[in-house]
Amino acid sequence: MPVLDREPSKDSGDGLPKLPLPSLKDTLEMYLRCMKHLLTEEQFDKTQNVVKQFGAPGGVGELLQSKLMERRENKANWVYNYWLNDMYLNNRLALPVNSSPAMVFPKQNFRAPIDSLRFAAHLISGVLEYKTLLDARALPVDYARGQLAGTPLCMEQYYRLFTSYRLPGPESDTLVAQESSVMPEPEHIIVACKNQFFVMDVVINFRRLNERDLLTQLEKIVKMAESEEERLPPIGLLTSDGRTEWAESRSVLMRESTNRDSLDMIERCLCLVCLDDSSGPELSDTTRAMLMLHGGGVAKNGGNRWYDKPMQFVIGADGCCGVVCEHSPFEGIVLVQCTEYLLKYMIGSPSKLVRAASVSELPAPRRLRWKCTPEVHKLLTSSADKLRRLVRNLDMNVHKFYDYGKEFIKKQKMSPDAYIQVALQLAFYRCHGRLVSTYESASIRRFQEGRVDNIRSATPEALAFVKAMTDGKLSTGDTEKMEMLRGAINAQTKYTILAITGMAIDNHLLGLREIAHEMKIDKPEIFKDEAYLISNQFILSTSQVPTTVEMFCCYGPVVPNGYGACYNPQSDHIIFSVSSFRESPQTCSAEFVKCLVQGLLDMRDLCRKCNSGSKPNEQGKAQTLDTHTQTETDWQNKTPQRRSDSTNSQPTIPQVLVKTPDQTNAEVQTQTSSQGEALKNGSKS
Secondary structure (H helix, E strand, C coil): CCECCCCCCCCCCCCCCCCCCCCHHHHHHHHHHHHHHHCCHHHHHHHHHHHHHHCCCCCHHHHHHHHHHHHHHHCCCCCHHHHHHHHHHCCCCCCECCCECEEECCCCCCCCHHHHHHHHHHHHHHHHHHHHHHHCCCCCCCECCCCCCCCECCCHHHHHCCCEEEECCCCCCEEEECCCCCCCCCCEEEEEECCEEEEEECEECCEECCHHHHHHHHHHHHHHHHCHHHCCCCHHHHHHCCHHHHHHHHHHHCCCHHHHHHHHHHHCCCCEEEEECCCCCCCCHHHHHHHHHHCCCCCCCCCCCCCCCCEEEEEECCCCEEEEECCCCCCHHHHHHHHHHHHHHHHHCCCCCCCCCCCCCCCCCEECCCCCCHHHHHHHHHHHHHHHHHHHHEEEEEEEECCCCHHHHHHCCCCHHHHHHHHHHHHHHHHHCCCCCEEEEEECCCCCCCCEEEECCCCHHHHHHHHHHHCCCCCCCHHHHHHHHHHHHHHHHHHHHHHHCCCCCHHHHHHHHHHHHHCCCCCCHHHCCHHHHHHCCCCEEEEECCCCECCEEECCCCCCCCEEEEEEECCCCEEEEEEEECCCCCCCHHHHHHHHHHHHHHHHHHHHHHHHHCCHHHHHHHHCCCCCCCCCCCCCCCCCCCHHHHHCCCCCCCCCCECCCCCCCCCCCCCCCCHHHHCCCCCCC
C-alpha cells in the first residue's frame, strides 16, 4: 500500500491556493509578543537577544526562510509533512486519551440485546451510504462562512476516513493509504465483540448487504463470540500501548503467518464496529466520555478496540455509544460532518429491517485467529497494566452550562468562540494565578492539503482582563473591565484571522526548525532557548467542536500537568469537556470547571451592567467575524426537534437532537486538539 505521509502532487487541491509563507520579520515579532507576558524578565531578555540574532540580516534565519520559500514552490503544501510527523507520527505516546478524540452520542435506550444490534446494522448501512458518496467523489464541497465567506475548502481529509491506517514504527509511525487494485477484494468491516475480532463482508457477490443481512451477520458474530472454548486473548490491548512498544509487539506477532493474515484483514478494513458489554449502572456524560476514550481498561471494554484504525464505532449493550477516531488522517470537523451524516441518516431513513430472510444463505463471518507465544502473553500483560494506569489517571469532567449560550454572546456583538476562549483564560488564571501557552486549533483548509495552525489564546490583552476580573482591590471599574474584555476579544479575533489565513507563527517556526534539521546544520539557538520549550508546552489545549446533532467531543490533556478543554456552543447552553491527569498535583478538572462557571457568570454580569454603555457599531464588525469552516451541505437534515423528542425515539433509531444550523454568525471552526498538537518541539509529554 502507498504511504500517505507525504505531500500530494503539485497540482492537487482542485485549484485552491497554496499555503502562504509568512515573512520572517512578522513571525519573529509576533513570537516575542506572544511570549513576553508568559516569561520572567530574565527569560525574555535572553529570548529577545536570541531572536534578534536569528533574524539578523545575512543570518541563519534568512537562510532557512529562503530554503522554505523554495520548498513552497516545489510542494503542494510546504508544512504538511513536517506538521503531520511532528503532531502525530513522531509522537510515541499511547493513542487512547493522549491523541484519539471521541464523539459521545446521547445514551441510547436499548430495551433488549437485539436493539443494540439493530442500531449497529442501521449505522453500518449509513457508513456504506456515506462511503458510496466518497467513492464517487460526490460529497458536496465545504465552503467557509463569515470571514472570507464563500471560499471553497480542501476536501482531502474526508477521503481518508475509511481508507487509511496508522502503522506503528519504532521511531515514527506511517500513515498508510489504501488504493483499490484492478481486482479489489470484497469490502469488509471488522466487528469487535468480547475482545474477539470478526471479518464481516459488507459486499458479497458484488451486492451490498442490506440492513436485514447486516443484522443477521451481527447476530452470528455475537453467538460466535460467546463460545468460551473458542475465545482468544485480547490482542487489541497491544494497540493501546505506547507506539514504540506496539511496533515491537507487532513485529513479534508478524513472525506467525496466522497473525500476519489477521493483521492484514484489520489494516485493510473500512472501519471497526465495537460491540461493547455493559459497563456498569452509572452512565453520566462524564462516564460515557471516559468509556469512549479508553473503554474502561482491560476489566471492561479496553481490549475490544483497534486504535490504529481511523474510525471505531462503539455500540454498548447498555446504550453507551459513540466514535473513537485516530486523529492523524483528519481533523475534528471531518469527524463531526461524517458522524452527523450517519445520525441524520438513521433518523431520516427508517430502519429497513424486512422480515423476510435473505434470499441466499450468507457465508458466516469469520473469527480472526491469533497464535500467541508466551512472549505475546507477556506483552499483553504489560499493555493491560499501562492501560489500567491510564484509566485511573484520567480526570474527566463533562459540564453542560445552561445559564446562557452563544445567542447571549452574539447580542453583546462578540464572537462566541473568542468570548469562550477568554473565559477559559479567566478560569485558568483563577485556578493557577498565571496564564500559560494555550493551543486552539484553527482550520487552514482554505489552502491545498490544509490541516490546522494554532491560535495562541493567552494574549497580553487576555492577561490584562483576567487580572482586572480577579483583582480583589476593586481598583478597576466595570466600564474599564468591559473595555478590557472587548480588547481581549478583539485580540483573539485578530489572531484567529491570522491563523486561518495561514499567517500564524507555529507552523512557520516548525518549518524553520525542520528545514535546519534537513540541511544538517546545528539546531539554531532559538529552538534550544527555554522560551521555545515553554511556548510549546500547551498546558491548556482547547478546541471548539460545534455540532447540530446532540453529541459532544472529548479528548485528553496534551502534557502531564495540563488540561484538555473541548467545547460545543449551542444557542442557549454550552457543553464543556474538561480533562486532566490525577497524577498531576497541579490540576483538577472539577476545580477548573468551577472556576470556568464562575468566570462565565462574572462575564455575563459585566456585559449586563455595561450593555447600555457599549458601542456595538464600533466593535461589531471585528468581533463577530465568523471563521467557522463547518458548512451545511444538501444532505444535512435541517429540521429542528424539541429536546423532549430525543427521549421518545424508537430504540432502533438514535436518540439525538437535530438543531437548525446557525447561519447568521458561526464561530471559529476548530478541531479536536490531540496530544500531538502540543508537540511542536520536545514537549512530548
